[in-house]
Amino acid sequence: MSSDEFRPLNENSLVEYIKATPALSSKLGDVSQLDNLQIKEVGDGNLNFVFIVTGPSGSVVIKQALPYMRCIGESWPMTKERAYFEATALKEEARLCPNHVPEVYHFDRVAQFCGNVELCRLTEQVVFSDPYKVSEYNRWTSPYLDKDAEAVREDNILKLEVAQLKSTFCERAQALIHGDYHTGSVMVTQDSTQLIDPEFAFYGPMGFDVGAFLGNLFLAYFSQDGHVDHENDRKTYKKWILRTVAETWNLFHEKFTALWDEHKDGPGEAYLPAIYNTPELQQLVKQKFMNDLFHDTLGFGAAKMIRRIVGVAHVEDFESIKDAGKRADCERRALDFAKMLLKERRKFQEITEADMVPEQRG
Ligand code: ADP
Ligand code: SR1
Ligand code: MG
Ligand code: MG
Structure with a gap:
């Protein structure tokens, strides 16, 4: 997907995304409860959007990699494929040290093999x-x-x-x-x-x-x-x-x-x-x-x-x-x-x- 086709998640699209993703929705509550999720954007970093989503049964963190540098804007493009490395590294770290990294519930694959x-x-x-x-x-x-x-x-x-x-x-x-x-x-x-x-x-x-x-x-x-x-x-x-x-x-x-x-x-x-x-x-x-x-x-x-x-x-x-x-x-x-x-x-x-x-x- 090019930068033009990319859509940053917002509160509405995030709920739709969660509803369509059982690995996430199952952590938060019943289908009937998913319209009343609490959503907070907490991304204080330089690169990405990070949302904490809380439902009646639990909470998840959803991180979206932007195709550009968040702190600079679209004038500094940046591959979204970094999310692949982040998810893969988290899974490998969890295998070695499960108590000290967040568990990955779901990853939207961007590219399977790349440097x-x-x-x-x-x-x-x-x-x-x-x-x-x-x-x-x-x-x-x-x-x-x-x-x-x-x-x-x-x-x-x-x-x-x-x-x-x-x-x-x-x-x-x-x-x-x-x-x-x-x-x-x-x-x-x-x-x-x-x-x-x-x-x-x-x-x-x-x-x-x-x-x-x-x-x-x-x-x-x-x-x-x-x-x-x-x-x-x-x-x-x-x-x-x-x-x-x-x-x-x-x-x-x-x-x-x-x-x-x-x-x-x-x-x-x-x-x-x-x-x-x-x-x-x-x-x-x-x-x-x-x-x-x-x-x-x-x-x-x-x-x-x-x-x-x-x-x-x-x-x-x-x-x-x-x-x-x-x-x-x-x-x-x-x-x-x-x-x-x-x-x-x-x-x-x-x-x-x-x-x-x-x-x-x-
Ligand atoms: P970036 O890559 O943009 O730096 P981060 O992954 O560091 O994004 O997330 C930005 C902020 O979002 C963190 O400093 C933290 O406050 C919050 N955050 C990220 N992941 C989690 C998590 N698993 N649980 C709670 N808060 C989180
Ligand atoms: C534009 S440099 C952005 C910085 O934020 C990241 O967290 C890394 O530290 C990177 O160097
Ligand atoms: Mg960070
Ligand atoms: Mg980062």
């Missing part, structure tokens, strides 16, 4: 290219950050580092990654954690996901000073965020290496079993792998921070700071930290070292 090329291309553009050159889509807290944005565009070392990460993003098919793993893709309650929105899923570098999450936590950290008021100096919360950064990496490291041990007697495709099953060698390989992954993580995390300050899509943590001067001060501290992290990431060995830096600078 998630367009969404990867979008990331290549908005994360790894545009922030480092003049682009009509870039925006920042102007005029306060005009010089800072220019400095990013003129920093050759930074551009070399980001080009290297971009190559890694394009070339390293290391694992099935989420591809847009910012803190807005994680929904939590006291007793449940759910990961949503994997429309960018593809086989890519693992550090891209872990880094995106840590980068967003750092952005949240740097935004806190802009939200301080006489009732809350946010110091305790800032400490909690930094602790969460450290715990996230350390727990990931612990679980990943434990899985590695658990599967050590596997087929040995990357490293020959005869050599690799020497304990000292295995330990060495593991350390090197995790060290490289750590540096990828810091690099990707830093790149994701920079794009959220001088690129097209920003984060609510900063956007909600009304005073532009105050917002720019917070953003500048985050930007300086991210530039340092991107350029100097290889000198860090432990997350607590990288973690301590903003504490000193913030």
Whole structure:
């Protein structure tokens, strides 16, 4: 279907669609009850429409991919086929980790086999290219950050580092990654954690996901000073965020290496079993792998921070700071930290070292 033929769902067409789709209507109530559904559009993202539909027997979330970028409009076309990757990734994630992703009740198939090329291309553009050159889509807290944005565009070392990460993003098919793993893709309650929105899923570098999450936590950290008021100096919360950064990496490291041990007697495709099953060698390989992954993580995390300050899509943590001067001060501290992290990431060995830096600078 071309963009011209595409019809965005509204409350009426959504009800008709649900009535015609037993996999959805059966979750909500009897046929006789489907005219009184509660519908709320909650899509706060940049790309899609998301509706929460509640009926007498339950509720469902319906997500519609638009053939263009929601936050920009039809002038930036974008494939609807991303929904295929999102649904397929959710199903695969549910197979491996059923308690932590929403169950897919129904998917309207767009294309059975295709590469998630367009969404990867979008990331290549908005994360790894545009922030480092003049682009009509870039925006920042102007005029306060005009010089800072220019400095990013003129920093050759930074551009070399980001080009290297971009190559890694394009070339390293290391694992099935989420591809847009910012803190807005994680929904939590006291007793449940759910990961949503994997429309960018593809086989890519693992550090891209872990880094995106840590980068967003750092952005949240740097935004806190802009939200301080006489009732809350946010110091305790800032400490909690930094602790969460450290715990996230350390727990990931612990679980990943434990899985590695658990599967050590596997087929040995990357490293020959005869050599690799020497304990000292295995330990060495593991350390090197995790060290490289750590540096990828810091690099990707830093790149994701920079794009959220001088690129097209920003984060609510900063956007909600009304005073532009105050917002720019917070953003500048985050930007300086991210530039340092991107350029100097290889000198860090432990997350607590990288973690301590903003504490000193913030
Ligand atoms: P986009 O791809 O446009 O970013 P998301 O999938 O992130 O869209 O959805 C946008 C918002 O809709 C989320 O931030 C969340 O508030 C809400 N949402 C999405 N999926 C669910 C869900 N399964 N349950 C509850 N709310 C959801
Ligand atoms: C125009 S860039 C839109 C951004 O929104 C998505 O959630 C991704 O982060 C993408 O880079
Ligand atoms: Mg989203
Ligand atoms: Mg999305």
